[in-house]
Amino acid sequence: MHLLLIEDDRPLAEALERALRRAGYAVDIARSAAEAEAALKTGTYDLAILDLGLPDRDGAHVLAHLRNRRKRTPVLVLSARDAVDERIRLLDAGADDYVVKPVVFDELEARLRALIRRSQGLADSIVSIGRLRLDIVGKRAVVDDCPLELNSREWAVLEYLGLRVGRIVGKDQLLQAIYDWGEANTENAIEKIVSRIRGKLPPGVVSISTVRGLGYTLEPASNETE
Numbered sequence: 053m054h055l056l057l058i059e060d061d062r063p064l065a066e067a068l069e070r071a072l073r074r075a076g077y078a079v080d081i082a083r084s085a086a087e088a089e090a091a092l093k094t095g096t097y098d099l100a101i102l103d104l105g106l107p108d109r110d111g112a113h114v115l116a117h118l119r120n121r122r123k124r125t126p127v128l129v130l131s132a133r134d135a136v137d138e139r140i141r142l143l144d145a146g147a148d149d150y151v152v153k154p155v156v157f158d159e160l161e162a163r164l165r166a167l168i169r170r171s172q173g174l175a176d177s178i179v180s181i182g183r184l185r186l187d188i189v190g191k192r193a194v195v196d197d198c199p200l201e202l203n204s205r206e207w208a209v210l211e212y213l214g215l216r217v218g219r220i221v222g223k224d225q226l227l228q229a230i231y232d233w234g235e236a237n238t239e240n241a242i243e244k245i246v247s248r249i250r251g252k253l254p255p256g257v258v259s260i261s262t263v264r265g266l267g268y269t270l271e272p273a274s275n276e277t278e
């Protein structure tokens with residue numbers, strides 16, 4: 053999952069970035085409305101966390117701009133302003149949720165999980181693909197009640213493919229989904245991660261096929277009927 057964190061308060065942004073990375077998210081930071089708009093125009097994010105008090109423009113402009121372009125990226129607003137009419141104004145403007153500062157990280161993360169789940173159209177946090185179960189909240193993969201030992205990158209790739217069963221996912225999409233701006237990475241890194249995941253999946257559970265020149269597609273193994 054790739055998040056855009058729009059926050060100009062450096063210590064807060066860095067603390068959140070560290071906590072979010074530890075929780076398994078790829079995170080880019082924008083420190084102004086202008087940076088946020090540029091990032092949202094070019095990047096594909098699963099969610100944006102938006103501070104309202106930005107140095108150049110009010111965060112509400114970023115939200116309005118995004119919704120005017122009919123982008124449905126979920127937006128969680130972060131604000132020191134706790135007035136009810138303010139919250140109503142932002143929810144009406146297309147914010148998906150609202151967290152008042154000071155931020156309690158566990159609450160923030162629980163809200164992020166709920167928003168991401170909703171935006172993926174999932175009623176609960178377990179995705180089953182044949183005998184493979186992906187626990188989107190717990191960030192773990194289980195085959196026949198036996199957990200797979202995956203590192204955070206491997207989990208992120210498997211989750212990304214698992215939420216798009218039967219669809220072709222480009223290596224560039226995977227790169228965007230799991231790495232931040234700061235990390236120099238190539239499609240070769242994705243190939244290595246996919247090959248490690250294939251090695252860890254017991255045979256006959258799901259197949260991750262290579263679609264030449266396009267990317268990968270994950271499907272239940274052909275002997276599965278589900």
Ligand code: CA
Nearest residue numbers: 060103105106
């Ligand atoms: Ca601020």
